[in-house]
Amino acid sequence: MNKYTDVLIIGAxxxxxxxxxxxxxxxxxVTLVAKGMGAVGLSSGCIDLWGYNLEDxxxxxxxxxxxxxxxxxxxxxxxxxxxxxxxxxxxxxxRRVCQENGNPYxxxxxxxxxxxxxxGTLRPTYLAPASMAVGDLQQVRxxxxxxxxxxxxxxxxVLAANLKKSGVLQxxxxxxxxxxxxxxxxxxxxTLAHRLENPAVVDRIVDQIKxxxxxxxxxxxxxxxxxxxxxxxxKNLAEKLGHPVYEVANIPPAxxxxxxxxxxxxxxxxxxxxxxxxxxxxxxxxxxKRCTEVLATGAGKPIKISAKxxxxxxxxxxxxxxxxxxxxxxxxxxxxxxxxxxxxxxxxDFLSMAGHLFNQMGIKxxxxxxxxxxxxxxxxxxxxxxxxxxxxxxxPIEKCGNGVAVASGYKAxxxxxxxxx
Amino acid sequence: METDKxxxxxxxxxxxxxxxxxxxxxxxxxxVLVEQGDLAHGTSSRFHGLLHSGAxxxxxxxxxxxxxxxxxMILRRIAPNCVELTxxxxxxxxxxxxxxxxxxxxxxxxxxxxCEEIDxxxxxxxxxxxxxxxxxxxxxxxxxxxxxxxxxxxxxSARRYGxxxxxxxxxxxxxxxxxxxxxxxxxxxxxxQKRSVECEMVIxxxxxxxxxxxxxAGLEVNVIKDKGTLVAYNxxxxxxxxxxxxxxxxxxxxxxxxxxxxxxxTSTTVDNPGCTKPGHNEVLELIKIGxxxxxxxxxxxLIRAFAGVRPLYQENSAAGGRSVTRNFALLDHRxxxxxxxxxSIVGGKFTTFRLMAEKTVDLVASQLGVNAPCRTAREPxxxxxxxxxxxxxxxxxxxxxxxxxxxxxGDSFAQVVEQAEKxxxxxRIFCECxxxxxxxIEHAAHSGDSFTLGDIRRKTRMGxxxxxxxxxxxRILGALSGYPQFAGNHRxxxxxxxxxxxxxxxxxxxxxxxxxxxxxxGIYCTLFAMERMR
Numbered sequence: 001m002n003k004y005t006d007v008l009i010i011g012a013x014x015x016x017x018x019x020x021x022x023x024x025x026x027x028x029x030v031t032l033v034a035k036g037m038g039a040v041g042l043s044s045g046c047i048d049l050w051g052y053n054l055e056d057x058x059x060x061x062x063x064x065x066x067x068x069x070x071x072x073x074x075x076x077x078x079x080x081x082x083x084x085x086x087x088x089x090x091x092x093x094x095r096r097v098c099q100e101n102g103n104p105y106x107x108x109x110x111x112x113x114x115x116x117x118x119x120g121t122l123r124p125t126y127l128a129p130a131s132m133a134v135g136d137l138q139q140v141r142x143x144x145x146x147x148x149x150x151x152x153x154x155x156x157x158v159l160a161a162n163l164k165k166s167g168v169l170q171x172x173x174x175x176x177x178x179x180x181x182x183x184x185x186x187x188x189x190x191t192l193a194h195r196l197e198n199p200a201v202v203d204r205i206v207d208q209i210k211x212x213x214x215x216x217x218x219x220x221x222x223x224x225x226x227x228x229x230x231x232x233x234x235k236n237l238a239e240k241l242g243h244p245v246y247e248v249a250n251i252p253p254a255x256x257x258x259x260x261x262x263x264x265x266x267x268x269x270x271x272x273x274x275x276x277x278x279x280x281x282x283x284x285x286x287x288x289k290r291c292t293e294v295l296a297t298g299a300g301k302p303i304k305i306s307a308k309x310x311x312x313x314x315x316x317x318x319x320x321x322x323x324x325x326x327x328x329x330x331x332x333x334x335x336x337x338x339x340x341x342x343x344x345x346x347x348x349d350f351l352s353m354a355g356h357l358f359n360q361m362g363i364k365x366x367x368x369x370x371x372x373x374x375x376x377x378x379x380x381x382x383x384x385x386x387x388x389x390x391x392x393x394x395x396p397i398e399k400c401g402n403g404v405a406v407a408s409g410y411k412a413x414x415x416x417x418x419x420x421x
Numbered sequence: 422m423e424t425d426k427x428x429x430x431x432x433x434x435x436x437x438x439x440x441x442x443x444x445x446x447x448x449x450x451x452x453v454l455v456e457q458g459d460l461a462h463g464t465s466s467r468f469h470g471l472l473h474s475g476a477x478x479x480x481x482x483x484x485x486x487x488x489x490x491x492x493x494m495i496l497r498r499i500a501p502n503c504v505e506l507t508x509x510x511x512x513x514x515x516x517x518x519x520x521x522x523x524x525x526x527x528x529x530x531x532x533x534x535x536c537e538e539i540d541x542x543x544x545x546x547x548x549x550x551x552x553x554x555x556x557x558x559x560x561x562x563x564x565x566x567x568x569x570x571x572x573x574x575x576x577x578s579a580r581r582y583g584x585x586x587x588x589x590x591x592x593x594x595x596x597x598x599x600x601x602x603x604x605x606x607x608x609x610x611x612x613x614q615k616r617s618v619e620c621e622m623v624i625x626x627x628x629x630x631x632x633x634x635x636x637x638a639g640l641e642v643n644v645i646k647d648k649g650t651l652v653a654y655n656x657x658x659x660x661x662x663x664x665x666x667x668x669x670x671x672x673x674x675x676x677x678x679x680x681x682x683x684x685x686x687t688s689t690t691v692d693n694p695g696c697t698k699p700g701h702n703e704v705l706e707l708i709k710i711g712x713x714x715x716x717x718x719x720x721x722x723l724i725r726a727f728a729g730v731r732p733l734y735q736e737n738s739a740a741g742g743r744s745v746t747r748n749f750a751l752l753d754h755r756x757x758x759x760x761x762x763x764x765s766i767v768g769g770k771f772t773t774f775r776l777m778a779e780k781t782v783d784l785v786a787s788q789l790g791v792n793a794p795c796r797t798a799r800e801p802x803x804x805x806x807x808x809x810x811x812x813x814x815x816x817x818x819x820x821x822x823x824x825x826x827x828x829x830x831g832d833s834f835a836q837v838v839e840q841a842e843k844x845x846x847x848x849r850i851f852c853e854c855x856x857x858x859x860x861x862i863e864h865a866a867h868s869g870d871s872f873t874l875g876d877i878r879r880k881t882r883m884g885x886x887x888x889x890x891x892x893x894x895x896r897i898l899g900a901l902s903g904y905p906q907f908a909g910n911h912r913x914x915x916x917x918x919x920x921x922x923x924x925x926x927x928x929x930x931x932x933x934x935x936x937x938x939x940x941x942x943g944i945y946c947t948l949f950a951m952e953r954m955r
Contacts, residue, residue: 252944350941
């Protein structure tokens with residue numbers, strides 16, 4: 001099968017979907033192919049922009065945009081330095097798409113939210129879905145952590161013990177835990193979320209929680225409150241209880257990331273983007289520094305796709321965009337070079353504050369997101385690289401992965417939209 | 422300070438020490454085993470899990486070979502749930518000396534090891550991962566053995582006869598008076614409390630720490646610490662143990678265990694008996710040599726690397742590494758050094774642990790004036806799990822879960838099944854990779870010997886599979902938060918557990934395992950911000 005398109009996006013993660021949304025909005029014919037569902041579904045569902053101060057990496061950053069501007073000055077190799085021009089615009093675009101689809105993302109007066117996780121740690125993030133956007137924990141007059149007996153991945157006592165240790169709550173703030181039953185059996189987050197879409201089940205939960213509510217208490221629950229991105233489960237639960245209810249970030253599978261992914265997929269399909277999931281790109285033909293054809297397999301059949309622009313949103317090693325052997329790493333479709341440096345790929349401590357080199361490995365690009373070689377020469381003119389594929393980003397430590405994905409995906413989509421006929 | 426009194430103190434909670442404890446207990450000699458960490462944290466869990474037929478040693482060390490085949494047959498009989506009857510192969514490649522094969526065949530016959538030449542074409546057809554260049558191949562009675570299960574079998578059996586075990590107790594002094602050992606002083610490694618135990622005899626079965634223990638009694642025992650690195654593949658690459666038919670060297674043994682395969686080993690002399698860091702270069706070297714037997718080795722997924730320290734014994738210290746005998750030595754310090762009441766058992770290998778224990782306890786019993794004969798070769802280590810119990814297990818844990826748990830738990834399987842029957846929530850599988858239920862985890866947590874997530878890992882195998890604990894460690898911490906020893910210190914417990922797993926993953930961080938590492942940092946750093954947790 002042969003396909004022709006203006007913009008071919010490879011990868012259905014956050015940056016690929018952003019690129020698709022923007023390029024489609026600019027009137028391009030867009031095709032998105034992906035092997036799997038993309039890592040945004042595994043993520044917290046929040047948009048982390050920049051977590052901590054450059055000078056003091058233990059201090060939560062109060063003004064991420066200003067901090068990123070400083071970062072770009074001191075570290076011009078960081079991917080943010082390639083997308084700084086569109087950063088704010090990309091965030092506005094993202095929020096508009098979310099708003100239009102009934103899954104509003106909220107900011108915290110331009111600063112960082114400090115949101116509790118299932119482990120009871122606190123994570124700074126810039127944009128959170130309404131269901132996760134717990135306001136200032138310092139101000140709350142009580143916390144009730146509610147778990148489900150059916151779920152084996154959420155433990156109110158663990159959350160409560162560590163949240164207390166984090167010191168964010170006032171010393172006299174009551175912090176209680178409760179296990180409720182949503183009908184019994186063993187459920188995954190997805191099957192529980194499905195069950196909670198039934199109002200009768202929510203009513204039963206409300207009955208179990210009500211006797212334990214203290215005045216002014218905020219409720220923290222696992223990220224299972226509703227299946228779809230426009231689900232009303234969290235809102236209904238809060239209304240019925242008369243108390244604010246929030247989901248906290250947890251290990252995958254977790255619904256907020258999946259909702260974001262499903263929402264963006266729904267959105268781009270609505271914009272006319274052709275989406276082919278389960279399509280593996282095996283290679284490409286490149287002539288005269290241009291990609292003329294991408295070779296893929298979908299449903300067991302070979303597919304050849306020609307595109308004016310190809311956006312490589314294949315998601316680092318985790319997504320399969322980068323591959324490795326001892327002492328070697330490369331990009332899997334175009335064999336673009338991946339600099340490995342001379343240092344060890346990983347730090348001795350798993351939780352090292354310096355992070356691991358393998359998370360920073362990736363493809364070097366110029367200001368147009370085109371892949372470049374060591375000398376800065378563009379390797380393929382009509383290919384752009386986005387998201388976790390970009391070199392120089394220590395995202396697990398800096399807390400900027402989804403931010404870089406939003407901005408670089410948006411920029412690639414925008415640049416692809418500017419490519420003439 | 423707490424003071425205890427017992428007839429014999431055994432130092433070291435490895436295969437040898439626990440084997441000795443069981444032997445003492447079966448002969449009615451009151452004993453306490455003291456171990457500085459958890460049972461099986463050292464060499465006994467850090468090897469390829471090969472129950473030798475002895476064929477590997479036949480040419481160089483006939484006595485060791487003969488002991489191996491005898492012990493191999495005994496362990497199959499007394500501990501069927503710990504031994505996987507894979508059978509073994511010796512394969513010769515074109516670059517191997519063909520004359521060695523002939524010497525080897527004769528030596529095996531002399532040692533009483535059955536070896537049968539098989540058709541190479543047939544072999545390659547059945548085991549397509551093997552090199553098509555194999556020139557000759559022989560079947561031998563090698564097996565795969567589970568070191569953890571053997572150890573726990575020893576301990577459970579010894580406890581039934583009244584023996585005691587003190588884990589996380591390090592010996593800080595060995596007391597003596599008038600040329601006789603009178604007792605040991607211990608430090609609890611978890612709370613720093615001291616404790617002393619008066620005894621008539623001390624048995625030093627500390628493996629690589631044997632020299633250090635002897636030194637506390639003012640004795641010199643030369644233990645050569647020989648580090649061996651191994652790697653675990655996430656596939657059952659072959660159905661049988663595969664050895665290279667040439668003088669023993671690095672990277673020439675593959676041992677299938679359940680769904681994985683272990684490739685080993687290397688040999689490097691180290692100073693520190695606790696040095697279990699697998700070397701990156703050693704791993705690459707192992708794979709390179711392993712490729713000669715399995716050419717496609719690079720395309721298989723590695724789970725982790727690990728290393729153990731072999732305690733080799735040489736009366737005079739000139740040799741090292743592979744030239745030192747794999748045989749064991751029993752040192753009677755009364756005769757050797759004029760210190761009564763102390764013996765050291767050094768050298769040897771896992772396969773012959775029971776024999777080492779028997780010889781040691783023969784000596785100790787004679788010095789204590791006890792006439793009871795050794796019973797460890799006849800009495801089963803664990804009772805087999807009945808079909809009926811297994812069927813009940815399948816109802817609560819599912820078929821694979823029940824089978825695996827029955828093999829792991831042996832005698833304790835009945836209790837765990839009962840727990841899950843009483844409370845179906847406990848039948849839930851918490852470690853999906855190794856199919857470990859909450860009931861089994863709680864059983865390990867209840868045992869009284871579990872103080873860290875690592876202790877539970879060793880007893881249950883949770884966190885040892887493909888994901889290397891990324892998912893189950895967090896989950897299990899939550900499930901155990903009601904236990905006083907696990908409550909309230911989540912950061913420390915989780916960090917320690919993840920760090921131990923990381924140590925094994927780091928040397929094999931490429932291909933699929935690098936993806937796994939990105940997922941793991943994605944969860945614990947990106948999502949949980951655990952690197953900054955207070």
